[in-house]
Amino acid sequence: MKKGLYVAAGILVMMVLIGYLAITSSSYVDVSELKSYRDGSVVAVKGRVADTKLNPENDLVIFVLEGEDGSQLYATYSLSKFISQYGAPPGHSTVEQNVVMKGVYHPRPQGRVLGYMDIQEILQGCHKAYEAPPATG
Amino acid sequence: MRKILLGLLGLLYLADAILLFYSTTSGPFPSVVPLGTPTAYRNIYVHVPISISTYLAFTLGFLGALAYLTKGQDKFERLAHVSIISGIILGASTLVTGMIWARESWGAAWNWDPRETGILFMWLAFLVYLAIRSSVTDPDVRPKISMAFAVAAYSTIPLSFVIPYVMPSLHPTAPQTSMFLKSGLTKALFSARMAVVNLGVLALIVLAWRKKVEKVRYLAIPLLTASLAVLALQLPANLASSSPSSGEFKAVVMEGNYNGSFHLKVLAGGKVYELIYDGEPPVKPVKVEFQGKEFLTLEKHWVLVKGVVRDSLIEASSLKLINYWGVSINALIYALTVLSLLVMAEREGS
Numbered sequence: 001m002k003k004g005l006y007v008a009a010g011i012l013v014m015m016v017l018i019g020y021l022a023i024t025s026s027s028y029v030d031v032s033e034l035k036s037y038r039d040g041s042v043v044a045v046k047g048r049v050a051d052t053k054l055n056p057e058n059d060l061v062i063f064v065l066e067g068e069d070g071s072q073l074y075a076t077y078s079l080s081k082f083i084s085q086y087g088a089p090p091g092h093s094t095v096e097q098n099v100v101m102k103g104v105y106h107p108r109p110q111g112r113v114l115g116y117m118d119i120q121e122i123l124q125g126c127h128k129a130y131e132a133p134p135a136t137g
Numbered sequence: 138m139r140k141i142l143l144g145l146l147g148l149l150y151l152a153d154a155i156l157l158f159y160s161t162t163s164g165p166f167p168s169v170v171p172l173g174t175p176t177a178y179r180n181i182y183v184h185v186p187i188s189i190s191t192y193l194a195f196t197l198g199f200l201g202a203l204a205y206l207t208k209g210q211d212k213f214e215r216l217a218h219v220s221i222i223s224g225i226i227l228g229a230s231t232l233v234t235g236m237i238w239a240r241e242s243w244g245a246a247w248n249w250d251p252r253e254t255g256i257l258f259m260w261l262a263f264l265v266y267l268a269i270r271s272s273v274t275d276p277d278v279r280p281k282i283s284m285a286f287a288v289a290a291y292s293t294i295p296l297s298f299v300i301p302y303v304m305p306s307l308h309p310t311a312p313q314t315s316m317f318l319k320s321g322l323t324k325a326l327f328s329a330r331m332a333v334v335n336l337g338v339l340a341l342i343v344l345a346w347r348k349k350v351e352k353v354r355y356l357a358i359p360l361l362t363a364s365l366a367v368l369a370l371q372l373p374a375n376l377a378s379s380s381p382s383s384g385e386f387k388a389v390v391m392e393g394n395y396n397g398s399f400h401l402k403v404l405a406g407g408k409v410y411e412l413i414y415d416g417e418p419p420v421k422p423v424k425v426e427f428q429g430k431e432f433l434t435l436e437k438h439w440v441l442v443k444g445v446v447r448d449s450l451i452e453a454s455s456l457k458l459i460n461y462w463g464v465s466i467n468a469l470i471y472a473l474t475v476l477s478l479l480v481m482a483e484r485e486g487s
Binding site: 005007008009010011012013014015016018019020022023024027028030044046080083084085086089096100102121122123124125126127128129130131132133134135136137 | 163164165166167168169170171172173175176178202206207242243244245248249251254255258262282284285286288289290291292293296297300304305306307308309313314315316317320322323391404407419420421422425427428432434438458
């Protein structure tokens, strides 16, 4: 039976390592980490929404995402698609300033701006919701 | 004794059915949310208890496997096996109910969020346990190898649990969630669901392990009835037309204000309308102070509107809240999960 325990301990260590690598590699990168990414990379970026610009003529919404070191990324999405998906234009009644955006990254360094990203998905966490008072209906 | 135990389990599921119905149709939800309709958060009464019971089942499996490897008694191998099968059923339910909730509240069903990935990895690891167990034909070798792997597979549990604390994750941590659960009814409802779901899983594992069950699948009838009632109550409104020409139609509230009556901007069928309504507020409280700002709690909700439409103005005579469809689907998934656990208990415990 002791042999079984040793085998279990060995596989356990292996699984911890594989699991750790799998989970950490699935985490989101900060905007500041994009410096090392190549043109055309598909990446899930997390950052603070520093500004939101609406461009209804071209059906665009541009999010200015800021990383931990202050570097910025311009992330673009279709405004009509955003409204039909999320029910309201961006920036209204928002309680969560940190978002995760998944898309194709194009580096165009200029000052603090690292480049732009064509957004495929906009993901938001639910942390702030739990701080809000409860409601019923 | 067996009849008393089964009677108690039946009562437990009856209480569970009442709690499931009440929490998914009338349970409190956060008044202000970052994304999606706030009623999606009623999933907290369904998804979270299932996920905790998954951890519970796998923990029992781990303890059973460890006891078998140290003491060598077959009864522990049996406990581990029954618990792990239960954990696999519950784990599948955790993944699916979580995806349905995430689709609305995070923006996409699957996000490769660290905890999501961790739960998937955990579930796959225990599926490998099943593969190992069924592929080894030698009855002397089979329990030793499968139990050794079961102990190792448990390493995935602390990984998936701890990860939102140390890495950026869309999942909240337990202290963050508990902030919402401080108020009276919310806390009572959530605690009751947690207790009943986990007690049910624990009782079924013990009964199946001690071979004390035969025909028990009928015990899921109250839960199936309750979840189908939730579905019948909530799904028609979700499926309603979003065209204002259809009489009663659904719309999403974009913004607005309340001064005895609602003056709202709503989106229906891709077009923005002004809406006036002076009836009973569909969400209470109507306004909240949060983060130094005042929020109208009706914002972001899907509503069922009845009224007169003139160009882009709607004079509403009725405004009802639409509960997110994923909550009723998840209630049904939970009832089917319990049914699967009962069928498993019948097979393993007869």
